[in-house]
Amino acid sequence: MSEVTIRCRKDGPLIVTGPAKVTDTDGNEYDTSGKENIALCRCGVSGNRPFCDGSHRASGFQSDDSARA
Numbered sequence: 001m002s003e004v005t006i007r008c009r010k011d012g013p014l015i016v017t018g019p020a021k022v023t024d025t026d027g028n029e030y031d032t033s034g035k036e037n038i039a040l041c042r043c044g045v046s047g048n049r050p051f052c053d054g055s056h057r058a059s060g061f062q063s064d065d066s067a068r069a
């Protein structure tokens with residue numbers, strides 16, 4: 001697979017599918033080997049940022065983004 005897709009999940013993380021790299025603020029790459037999808041936190045409460053750890057559910061985070069204007 002050579003294409004990266006980022007899907008906004010309702011009330012949840014951004015789901016990244018494809019050959020993407022995730023780096024920290026210093027440019028060090030996180031080990032995401034073996035993962036078909038990467039879930040990036042967008043609620044801000046994950047204890048494992050930048051990755052989602054499911055905490056968005058208890059936080060009441062809401063987002064229902066639509067590409068349709």
Ligand code: FES
Nearest residue numbers: 041043052055056
């Ligand atoms: S989006 Fe899941 S913990 Fe933030």
